[in-house]
Amino acid sequence: xxxxxxxxxxxxxxxxxxxxxxxxxxxxxxxxxxxxxxxxxxxxxxxxxxxxxxxxxxxxxxxxxxxxxxxxxxxxxxxxxxxxxxxxxxxxxxxxxxxxxxxxxxxxxxxxxxxxxxxxxxxxxxxxxxxxxxxxxxxxxxxxxxxxxxxxxxxxxxxxxxxxxxxxxxxxxxxxxx
Amino acid sequence: xxxxxxxxxxxxxxxxxxxxxxxxxxxxxxxxxxxxxxxxxxxxxxxxxxxxxxxxxxxxxxxxxxxxxxxxxxxxxxxxxxxxxxxxxxxxxxxxxxxxxxxxxxxxxxxxxxxxxxxxxxxx
Numbered sequence: 001x002x003x004x005x006x007x008x009x010x011x012x013x014x015x016x017x018x019x020x021x022x023x024x025x026x027x028x029x030x031x032x033x034x035x036x037x038x039x040x041x042x043x044x045x046x047x048x049x050x051x052x053x054x055x056x057x058x059x060x061x062x063x064x065x066x067x068x069x070x071x072x073x074x075x076x077x078x079x080x081x082x083x084x085x086x087x088x089x090x091x092x093x094x095x096x097x098x099x100x101x102x103x104x105x106x107x108x109x110x111x112x113x114x115x116x117x118x119x120x121x122x123x124x125x126x127x128x129x130x131x132x133x134x135x136x137x138x139x140x141x142x143x144x145x146x147x148x149x150x151x152x153x154x155x156x157x158x159x160x161x162x163x164x165x166x167x168x169x170x171x172x173x174x175x176x177x178x
Numbered sequence: 179x180x181x182x183x184x185x186x187x188x189x190x191x192x193x194x195x196x197x198x199x200x201x202x203x204x205x206x207x208x209x210x211x212x213x214x215x216x217x218x219x220x221x222x223x224x225x226x227x228x229x230x231x232x233x234x235x236x237x238x239x240x241x242x243x244x245x246x247x248x249x250x251x252x253x254x255x256x257x258x259x260x261x262x263x264x265x266x267x268x269x270x271x272x273x274x275x276x277x278x279x280x281x282x283x284x285x286x287x288x289x290x291x292x293x294x295x296x297x298x299x300x301x302x
Contacts, residue, residue, distance in 0.1 A: 023200045023203050031193065032190075032193045041196065048195060049203050049206050053203070053207055053210070112185060113188065116186065116189045117189060131186065136190040136192060163182065166186075167182050
């Protein structure tokens, strides 16, 4: 269920319960964006906490639930890109240490998932963020362009090149049926 | 849908953060200092708090500017009066000088000390 405008207004007035509801509603999105970008659960949590802290300070600027979702995706994405550039983060936990998803919709081949993650990790920050936004959040290219402040054609080109590269490497490994 | 897209969707699915995430976020917010204002916020707060103070500052500024303008006009008036006095003195000196010249010529004419060229008569 979506958050109501009233919850946002109450949180902006300092209602802690309303703010907790916002955090509960969006924590999975923010944390996952951070985790898929940084590949470190500790750093992902730290970044997600900072995003919510920033949200707390800027709640009065949020004018609707849709704006809130856009704002969180945008702030998280930019922070992830900056964080990755600063620290050049590399995976620090193994697949086994990953937190369990709340309700997986389908079975994931762990080896394939791991290989895919490694391949996506090898991409530069922005293409990696584009892949994350596209496949985690199921966003259209126009929405990704708006979130990342990038021209639509650049997003399209990054995505096409990244997918071609991933497909080429995976096909070579015969991991995917072609 | 492309098999790669499907695999990516599965791989990049949303994950739940570690247990107790909300509590840690709220604790982090509570741990923040009450007033962590930046320069801009401080300036904005100053403007918000003291409208009367800003009004007083504006009034003082108007007063200082008025005093400055008045002083400037006074100096300019004194300067113009000085110039007028100087012109009058110069005129008076010119008049006095021409009168003195006239008197000198008259005296010299009577005592025949004027040169021939000026009187039209031969010098004795």
